[in-house]
Amino acid sequence: MKAAVLFEAKQPLEIREVQVDKPGAHEVLIRTVACGVCRSDLHFVDGAYPTPLPGIPGHEAAGIVEAVGSEVRTVKPGDAVVTCLSAFCGHCEFCVTGRMSLCIANDVKRPRGSTPRLSMDGQPVHQMLNLSAYAEMMLVHEHACVAIDPDMPLDRAALLGCAVTTGAGAVFNTTDVTPGETVCVVGCGGIGLAAVNAARIAGAGKIIALDPVPEKRALAEKLGATHSYDATAENVVAEVVELTRGGVHHAIEAVGREASAKTAVNVLRRGGTATILGMMPLASGVALSALDLLSGKKLQGGLMGSNRFPVDIPRLVDFYLRGLLDLDTIIAERLPLSRINEAFDELRKGDAARSVITFD
Known part of the structure; x- marks a missing residue:
């Protein structure tokens, strides 16, 4: 072969x-x-x-x-x-x-x-x-x-094996988003876009997408983001905090850089949770400050969307076939x-x- x-x-x-x-x-x-x-x-x-x-x-x-x-x-x-x-x-x-x-x-x-x-x-x-x-x-x-269901197009199904399992799984499994809660996704590649789409399916309230590439922000809005901002803008954290009246309930980092992980922590409200999905360089780290800890903020990883893939992937296929999960975009x-x-x-x-x- x-x-x-x-x-x-x-x-x-x-x-x-x-x-x-x-x-x-x-x-x-x-x-x-x-x-x-x-x-x-x-x-x-x-x-x-x-x-x-x-x-x-x-x-x-x-x-x-x-x-x-x-x-x-x-x-x-x-x-x-x-x-x-x-x-x-x-x-x-x-x-x-x-x-x-x-x-x-x-x-x-x-x-x-x-x-x-x-x-x-x-x-x-x-x-x-x-x-x-x-x-x-x-x-x-x-x-x-x-x-999986044989009606599922396999070029779209392939994305379920990592990007969607990781991004959507972060919403459905790792963070357990409650309908109406605010979500910020940092990075709008395949994983981040899947997280945005899943947040919409989960009934999140404001869904905020951060990415430096305008075309990716446009894709995020098509997939369910209610707001999008340039992740590299100087005042982006302040804008997100103001928009959400104190910060988001859930921030999902889908890039793999210390700066984007720090952004995910900084846009949280008191008691919010940052979930880091990206593969950062091995010498990298991300932390909560003393004030973050006193504010009840939480920081966690989310390996492969905390999946139980024999159950999760057929469900994601069903979401696609029912028109809820947009893999084509x-x-x-x-x-x-x-x-x-x-x-x-x-x-x-x-x-x-x-x-x-x-x-x-």
Whole structure:
């Protein structure tokens, strides 16, 4: 199969022929139909986060099941599926207490010394984030995918695997927005736009979008933002606080920068909660001041939208099919695998929402 392989950080991916093994007992072989181009992959490609190489990035995908292992019962050949990087074992402390997105058990990987799932010229190719979706086929653990309604267009469904699960999940799961509460989303890329859309579905009152790019602010307003501001404007925090008469109930950071995380904290009202979704540089940090603490403000992370993806993703599909979740607006362009490096170049510019790699 053809795949986009990362051999060295800060270097372009190369399209190579890669061998994929047959499914093990609890594994699923999937023909990839579409995969979103996510900034999380860019962190590995650009060397901001370490990862074993050579490897195949890509983690926001949808496809069709080609084959399953002998013990797989959740999906079958021919099923349309969405994959999710937060593969879960099902029996660790995190899983049995309902925090499946925090599971890091090795049960979802092949045991050390086993034949690798992916290889090239007889040498292993590392599977990144349990998926490696910039490839014509994916071989994953059965707990890394979920069957969806076959009426769902798979190029849109791919976004559910990360951007929407993270952004919408932050609203539905991590923050538990109450109807009428105010929400501020800092950063209007794929994750931020999904959070805006989810806030509208959740019945939030004022929904404020902050982004330096006018076109992204316009997309946010189309998806449900009641107000939008330039995130880099000198008085933006004061404007948000004045608009909301003291600050917002919930601020969701979807960029991955210290400055945007600080903005999320500063726009909160007393007792408000800031949820940080972006992958900040590893040496970064964000904090609450003594006055913030005395004001009852709260700061939390939101890994992958605190998802229970076998339940969440089919519900998100239903939202789309019923016209509640707008995924069409989030997609800026569709590109073939051969143009993956161009897609990353566009992502580095930060002007567009979401590019999707499609496989014909």
